[in-house]
Amino acid sequence: MVAGALALLPAGETIRFLDPAFGTGAFLSALLGLVPAGQVAGLAGFEIDAHYGEPARELWRGSRLDLTLGDFTRAEVPCPGPPNFSTQPNLPVQPNLIICNPPYVRHHHLEPADKRRLQALGERVAGVRLSGLAGLYAYFMLLAHGWAAPGAIAAWLVPAEFMDVNYGAGLRRYLAERVTILRLHRFHPVDVQFGDALVTSAVLWWRHAPPPAGHCVRFTSGGSIAAPRLSERVPAERLRLAPKWRCGAFSPEAEAESGTESESGATLGDLFEIKRGVATGDNRFFILNEAKIAQLGLPFECFQPILPGPRGLGPEVLEIRADAEGLPQLDNRLYLLDCRLPMPDLAERYPALGRYLDSGVPAVSERYLCRHRTPWYAQDRRAPPPLLCTYMGRGAAPFRFLRNYSRAIAPNVYLLLYPKADLAADPALIDRLWRGLNSMGAAGLIAAGRVYGGGLHKLEPGELKRLPLKGVLAASPCCSA
Ligand SMILES: C[S@@+](CC[C@H](N)C(=O)[O-])C[C@H]1O[C@@H](n2cnc3c(N)ncnc32)[C@H](O)[C@@H]1O
Structure with missing residues (x-):
């Protein structure tokens, strides 16, 4: 100065x-x-x-x-x-x-x-x-x-x-x-x-x-x-x-x-891009576990790791650790089929995969999302998110924030938080924010979102973006110390 x-x-x-x-x-x-x-x-x-x-x-x-x-x-x-x-x-x-x-x-x-x-x-x-x-x-x-x-x-x-x-x-x-x-x-x-x-x-x-x-x-x-x-x-x-x-x-x-910023100060959207997870078009067809991929003889290079939904993870899990290859340390690892090769080339290079995809025509290929993609089995690209939010839930603590250290992407039952600019290079700060988000108490998050009949709480990306940062930082063990 x-x-x-x-x-x-x-x-x-x-x-x-x-x-x-x-x-x-x-x-x-x-x-x-x-x-x-x-x-x-x-x-x-x-x-x-x-x-x-x-x-x-x-x-x-x-x-x-x-x-x-x-x-x-x-x-x-x-x-x-x-x-x-x-x-x-x-x-x-x-x-x-x-x-x-x-x-x-x-x-x-x-x-x-x-x-x-x-x-x-x-x-x-x-x-x-x-x-x-x-x-x-x-x-x-x-x-x-x-x-x-x-x-x-x-x-x-x-x-x-x-x-x-x-x-x-x-x-x-x-x-x-x-x-x-x-x-x-x-x-x-x-x-x-x-x-x-x-x-x-x-x-x-x-x-x-x-x-x-x-x-x-x-x-x-x-x-x-x-x-x-x-x-x-x-x-x-x-x-x-x-x-x-x-x-x-x-x-x-x-x-x-x-327009997404509150009058009173910085919001989560100042720090993170917030996107929905991948909408596959048919999770049962496109998301397979290791055993199934091996059983069908499908090529692993056409798959990428993807996290199970919150229920598949278990209610206690808040952290996804990675092994030496960056794969999530989970019992039942899942993979998303994502190959953009046009069909003739794909079938020639990976015959087993060609046969598997053929088995999805027309039941899967004619589903709404698949019909609007070229080729119909291509998936939206997402980078592995370092932070995720379970954006739908019931009860006193309907939302959970997960810290992901693996290279797994996530399906659309999560909101994915991608740190902007210099926050991306600061994992310790992301850790602090993650702790703050999980410790801030549900009231602020519930107030930011919406509730449906039957008590289902939901947070849309825009609503999570507008969450004031002040409460998050105050709840973070390091920041409030
Ligand atoms: C933010 S601190 C600045 C610290 C300073 N730069 C230093 O090196 O220590 C503000 C300082 O202003 C003093 N202060 C507060 N009200 C004041 C006033 N009306 N007139 C003069 N100093 C004041 C405070 O006591 C405090 O020491």
């Missing part, structure tokens, strides 16, 4: 640093590790909590740090507004580098009178009135506007929620209109930056100047700040008008998909 901000300042510029939520000074420490002492003209910080402020004073004794033990939001603002750049004085005390991870105090922990004071002050300083639902961090960002020297660079580590929710509209407008956002990075929803704050975080860097005509913001997400998974350049004008800020969300397809 700090290195990114320094790279945005003119080379060699004398630095006047401010951290309005200083804590013990992680950002100052980073700064002093990156620039020679002679380049620093001033260091300032605010810390309201003596528990951090006193040790911080001790820690930084002998440095030129001017640390105020007090409330940043009550300090006299150098330029209290209106936020008009042309009339702002360039006072020597004004910081040209602001780096901050402001407090994540939610709005319902702000006293009503304090909230009104902050709303009025924010509006005076930054020209935007925030919704009463905005958290304290949003006011820190607005008030810092009145501190920054013209052209100053700021870097903020904040909850990403303001990018999606309606009550973030004021802060988005401020950022899009009053300063020049240079880069915005959104961390992956499960990559929480702080153990004690279960929020998706974002870092944004801005320059204290109105956005120049045609300005584009570098918008990144996932991975790390140095190596993000997604990156795009978004015209500032589009950000100004967009109802939500999401990397990759500025294409028409993504905008259509964003």
Whole structure:
């Protein structure tokens, strides 16, 4: 964060640093590790909590740090507004580098009178009135506007929620209109930056100047700040008008998909593609066990392992282990017949298989799904899913999530969860999510799905996609620790 901000300042510029939520000074420490002492003209910080402020004073004794033990939001603002750049004085005390991870105090922990004071002050300083639902961090960002020297660079580590929710509209407008956002990075929803704050975080860097005509913001997400998974350049004008800020969300397809996300935060669909398992057209004909394949003399290379349905697995099974060849460690292993060779070639190469398929004409070949395939015995392609959900069931715990380490695919009595992008390369994280899904309690899952007469609960792929991630992560043994 700090290195990114320094790279945005003119080379060699004398630095006047401010951290309005200083804590013990992680950002100052980073700064002093990156620039020679002679380049620093001033260091300032605010810390309201003596528990951090006193040790911080001790820690930084002998440095030129001017640390105020007090409330940043009550300090006299150098330029209290209106936020008009042309009339702002360039006072020597004004910081040209602001780096901050402001407090994540939610709005319902702000006293009503304090909230009104902050709303009025924010509006005076930054020209935007925030919704009463905005958290304290949003006011820190607005008030810092009145501190920054013209052209100053700021870097903020904040909850990403303001990018999606309606009550973030004021802060988005401020950022899009009053300063020049240079880069915005959104961390992956499960990559929480702080153990004690279960929020998706974002870092944004801005320059204290109105956005120049045609300005584009570098918008990144996932991975790390140095190596993000997604990156795009978004015209500032589009950000100004967009109802939500999401990397990759500025294409028409993504905008259509964003309808699946809840207002309040990330969902399972942010992490996984969710598909139905394979609909074979006739399980009894296409799915065979090892003994049957051997008995009929069929070629094993035309089959792929497939999991039995939840009943065939047994009610206790939550995990499918694999042997050295990746086959599921199950007593009665099943295989799906899947060969796309046209019949004459197939019959010539595998005569026994040709005879077997002939035995399915017309009883199987004329079934609805088979009739609509070419050749009629071809199957839909699916990769082995690392996570599956039994999406129909009765009773108090109707759904089960299975972790699959084998290369078996699964039939359509399951929903298959395929991790997106960088989650795919993180099996430990998939394990955590799997545990969370199985421990979160049935109520959330039942509420997400539908119930039929007789008490049959069901979850459609779209419903599972909309499942809020918060409950899953909170239930995951590692995440809640
Ligand atoms: C998220 S932490 C930042 C930690 C900091 N970056 C560090 O290196 O320790 C936010 C800090 O802001 C402080 N804080 C909360 N409200 C404040 C306020 N109104 N004025 C100044 N500091 C405040 C908290 O006590 C906490 O230390």
